């Protein structure tokens with residue numbers, strides 16, 4: 001059985017998995033799961049990932065960890081599985097350990113506070129809350145630049161790695177929400193260019209087309225909104 005990737009490119013972990021698989025020539029079938037239509041809450045998708053989240057990977061797991069194991073539901077597990085199976089693992093553990101509770105959280109909150117809550121779900125966010133969210137992101141971006149990027153071309157040295165892919169797909173959340181994260185940050189801006197060139201402009205743009213249009217999302221249908229709201233609230237806290 002070949003690999004099946006269940007993705008919505010609105011989602012950062014999905015974009016990281018998608019670019020990684022495409023860039024490394026890993027053969028897979030793309031299964032689209034539209035979060036804004038609530039497709040992740042369908043019974044069919046619950047068979048794939050009982051946690052009802054994307055990304056999810058199915059198939060091709062004959063060596064990891066067992067043929068009958070359930071699909072991998074977590075993007076880090078998927079990326080590490082693909083990296084180990086299909087290419088040498090880069091030395092990025094420190095970055096991965098840091099980013100999940102910092103950059104991931106901040107970028108996700110900026111997208112939701114600036115766009116997804118007010119525009120898509122029609123739930124206003126107070127200016128104080130938005131200011132605090134943006135200030136937290138600024139602090140985290142400074143750490144990304146000073147501690148991880150330093151004066152190198154990429155986060156883990158002179159070659160692109162999973163760390164860069166995960167970080168850039170995170171940063172495209174606030175970019176998609178209209179935040180100019182690279183403005184006034186020449187090192188991060190140069191890194192962005194290096195990562196985009198290494199990924200390839202066409203694939204980079206294709207993977208980010210959805211998030212760059214997130215600002216133009218149609219307001220959610222009330223039935224879908226009712227279904228999504230409890231999960232959204234638990235996700236953005």
Ligand SMILES: N[C@@H](CCC(=O)N[C@@H](CS)C(=O)NCC(=O)O)C(=O)O
Pocket residue numbers: 011012013035040052053054055073074075076231232235
């Ligand atoms: N830690 C998981 C997070 C997955 C996740 O939160 N996915 C979001 C999209 S970014 C999702 O599917 N949310 C739908 C929901 O929870 O209702 C990973 O990295 O794969």
